[in-house]
Amino acid sequence: DQQVKQNSPSLSVQEGRISILNCDYTNSMFDYFLWYKKYPAEGPTFLISISSIKDKNEDGRFTVFLNKSAKHLSLHIVPSQPGDSAVYFCAATEAGGTSYGKLTFGQGTILTVHP
Amino acid sequence: DTGVSQNPRHKITKRGQNVTFRCDPISEHNRLYWYRQTLGQGPEFLTYFQNEAQLEKSRLLSDRFSAERPKGSFSTLEIQRTEQGDSAMYLCASSPIGTGAGEQFFGPGTRLTVL
Numbered sequence: 307d308q309q310v311k312q313n314s315p316s317l318s319v320q321e322g323r324i325s326i327l328n329c330d331y332t333n334s335m336f337d338y339f340l341w342y343k344k345y346p347a348e349g350p351t352f353l354i355s356i357s358s359i360k361d362k363n364e365d366g367r368f369t370v371f372l373n374k375s376a377k378h379l380s381l382h383i384v385p386s387q388p389g390d391s392a393v394y395f396c397a398a399t400e401a402g403g404t405s406y407g408k409l410t411f412g413q414g415t416i417l418t419v420h421p
Numbered sequence: 422d423t424g425v426s427q428n429p430r431h432k433i434t435k436r437g438q439n440v441t442f443r444c445d446p447i448s449e450h451n452r453l454y455w456y457r458q459t460l461g462q463g464p465e466f467l468t469y470f471q472n473e474a475q476l477e478k479s480r481l482l483s484d485r486f487s488a489e490r491p492k493g494s495f496s497t498l499e500i501q502r503t504e505q506g507d508s509a510m511y512l513c514a515s516s517p518i519g520t521g522a523g524e525q526f527f528g529p530g531t532r533l534t535v536l
Contacts, residue, residue, distance in 0.1 A: 310463075340524065349425070349512055349527030350464065395463045407452060407516060408477060409525065411463030 309333045310398050312412035319419050325383040327415050329396030332377065336398035340409070341370060341381045344393045353394075354381070357401070386419045393417070423447060425528035427513050433534045434503055441499045442531045446515030453496050454525060455488055456512040457481065464512055470496060471518070503535045 311330045319325045327341075337358040342350035356363040356370045356379070363370050369382045383390055396412040426445045434440050446453050452471050456464035467486070468478045472493040482488075485503075490496040500507055510532050514525035 312463075315461075342527075347529065349514070349529050351527070352524050355524060397463070407454070407525065408466050408469065409454075409456075409464070410466065411456075413461065414463050 310410050310412040312396055312415050314415050316416040319386045321419055321421050322385045325386045327381040327394050329379050329412050331398050335400050338399050338401040339379050340397045342395045388419045388421050391419050425515055425526055427528040427531050431532050435536050438503055439501045441497055444496045444513030450515035451518045452516045454514040455498050458510040505535045508535045
């Protein structure tokens, strides 16, 4: 049962353009969402997060949008840079109870930014 | 280096052997998590500790798997009687209590290959 899904295994974008990575979830108990970036031979690195009480969170070139009714979130990277090329994971958790901090990850999307 | 460290980085073993991995979290991080990642998938939660107490275990963690965090600092993950299906990347992460839910700092992982 895949509770967090990233349906696009890969995405290719030209440098300077916008990258949009998508994520869907099924568990309505999830109320905190995160994006992690992973380079080869390294562990995932936290990028940006959003609470379910918001619909948008922005940090520099990175913006995460949350649509609770559709159980969908997206990560926008503007402008995209070659150094952004990595695997991006969407993750979700319940911000309370014993499941606090237990992350459920999507399968990941490989982003390639071409110069 | 004040990040999360994991040892060994790579482990090759024969089916049926026991293996043990170590994770050293960021100093003063109360929470420590273990995840497993297989090819083409995102990390899957295995277990987590708050200080020395193991608070949650996934059903993925069969009785061949055991994790400890004896003094609330480093942690070990042992797999007994390894099977080929145990081949994966084992990731450790840590976080302090009180940060944004789920913002975890990951180590580089231990890649296990069971022959």
